[in-house]
Amino acid sequence: MSANYDPVQVTPLGAEAVQAMVDEALRAFADAKTLAELKAARLAHAGDRSPLALANREIGALPPAARKDAGARLGAARGQIQQALAAREAEVGAAELEQRLAAERVDVTVPVDLAPVGAVHPITALMDALGDVFVAMGWEIAEGPEAEAAWLNFDALNLGPDHPARGTTDTLFVGTTENNIVLRTHTSPVQARSMLDRPLPIYVVCPGRVYRSDEFDATHVPAFTQIEGLVVDKGISMAHLVGTLSHLAKTMFGDIGVRIRPNYFPFTEPSAELDLECFVCHGASVNDPANPCRTCSSEGWIEWGGCGVVNPRVLTACGIDADEYSGFAFGMGVERTLMFRNNAADMRDMVEGDVRFSRSLVGGAR
Numbered sequence: 001m002s003a004n005y006d007p008v009q010v011t012p013l014g015a016e017a018v019q020a021m022v023d024e025a026l027r028a029f030a031d032a033k034t035l036a037e038l039k040a041a042r043l044a045h046a047g048d049r050s051p052l053a054l055a056n057r058e059i060g061a062l063p064p065a066a067r068k069d070a071g072a073r074l075g076a077a078r079g080q081i082q083q084a085l086a087a088r089e090a091e092v093g094a095a096e097l098e099q100r101l102a103a104e105r106v107d108v109t110v111p112v113d114l115a116p117v118g119a120v121h122p123i124t125a126l127m128d129a130l131g132d133v134f135v136a137m138g139w140e141i142a143e144g145p146e147a148e149a150a151w152l153n154f155d156a157l158n159l160g161p162d163h164p165a166r167g168t169t170d171t172l173f174v175g176t177t178e179n180n181i182v183l184r185t186h187t188s189p190v191q192a193r194s195m196l197d198r199p200l201p202i203y204v205v206c207p208g209r210v211y212r213s214d215e216f217d218a219t220h221v222p223a224f225t226q227i228e229g230l231v232v233d234k235g236i237s238m239a240h241l242v243g244t245l246s247h248l249a250k251t252m253f254g255d256i257g258v259r260i261r262p263n264y265f266p267f268t269e270p271s272a273e274l275d276l277e278c279f280v281c282h283g284a285s286v287n288d289p290a291n292p293c294r295t296c297s298s299e300g301w302i303e304w305g306g307c308g309v310v311n312p313r314v315l316t317a318c319g320i321d322a323d324e325y326s327g328f329a330f331g332m333g334v335e336r337t338l339m340f341r342n343n344a345a346d347m348r349d350m351v352e353g354d355v356r357f358s359r360s361l362v363g364g365a366r
Helices: 015-031 035-046 051-061 064-103 122-136 188-197 238-253 312-317 334-342 355-360
Strands: 147-149 181-183 202-211 223-233 258-265 268-277 301-310 326-333
Touching: 015 035, 015 051, 015 064, 035 051, 035 064, 051 064, 122 202, 122 223, 122 238, 122 334, 188 202, 188 223, 188 312, 188 326, 223 238, 223 334, 238 258, 238 268, 238 301, 238 326, 238 334, 258 301, 268 326, 301 312, 301 334, 326 334
Parallel strands: none
Antiparallel strands: 147 181, 202 223, 223 326, 258 268, 268 301, 301 326
């Protein structure tokens, strides 16, 4: 027998002691209800500091004849513990998975959106709504190119060669100024094209994008949208213009008043500015200094666009007999209309492509 053999020291290697360790490990595994608890039990009974692992270190203290029996006994015990641990891990893991699947159950029969939902841009929706007003009255939608001949953009509309709008500070030219091709500064060239191409009488509305050499800020963008209308027929007067615009305003803004005040435009004579009654204070702030209105600056009216009777020179330039026919025209910015209808304070929001802006205005509807 080895001189290092100590019966007290190797007592844990006895059959009863080893079985007690196995029984304790099996109870701990059975009591574990979650994988986390089972992990703690594994470390306590099958880890490097577990009773069996510590007992295994005592084998070296046995005489050679006893080591084989003790090693076989401990090996069988550790194998039994590992089998019990694996079985319990499978059982507890399956139970946890079942609970998780039940908690995360999804009704696959419910319809879902497989892609983010977009929105019609408010400007597009508003142009469609404006166009629908005139189509309902029997008018036609007219369109034209955005890169336009300078003659149609200026000369045909009575804007002579020296008019300041023809300078590069206001107008974006395609190529050099000698090319006489511009990015249209208004949709009025579509009116000129309509007078040149369409049979009389003419009732058209012209929505579209226009371009000007403007700063990019809260109230200006270099590319924006306009809608213009043109009527050329016999016996047309300013009264027809006022009636048409009153109908448009009431359709867009509800029960609201309009007024026209004298102004000057080269392509209409007489010309006027179209104002809307302030839809916030309805004019009450004019005589109530204690309650000023930020929307109309307490003036009671808000400028919406320009209008007037078509200048006879424009009719003549487009080949129409100004002695027999007359007409009216008007135009306003779609972005400005959207700002009035929806209190959109910054025009930059309209061009930055954020779908949240489009959704917030519900496609341009109030």
